[in-house]
Amino acid sequence: MVADNGKPDQQDVESELDLSDETPLESATLAPGPYNPAPHEDRARRHIAYLLIGLLWVIVGAILILVACGSVSVADVKEFSVLLGPIVTLVSAATGFYYGTKSNNK
Secondary structure, eight states, X not given: OBOTTSSBOHHHHHHHHOOTTSOOOGGGSOOOOOOOOHHXXXXXXXXXXXXXXHHHHHHHHHHHHHHHXXXXXXXXXXXXXXXXXXXXXXXXXXXXXXXXXXXXXX
């Protein structure tokens, strides 16, 4: 009911706010879902592939700069194959693995 001053009675307000009769929902609990490591694995593979590609670019760029500056002769560049061989192998294996697992997930 509304009192003479235009405000609702205190008893009406309390009865509207009384939620003691309602039962709590059991499904309202927040349980974590199952852990899915796929996004983290994909991000780690991508970072490793990018880092190895960047390393290859740095090494090739350094060799080209050394040749351009005259610090290393073109005939001595074949000595860098000891360094470039394993790096190229790592880059190709990592990028192949990254793109291979990426196509399997789709």
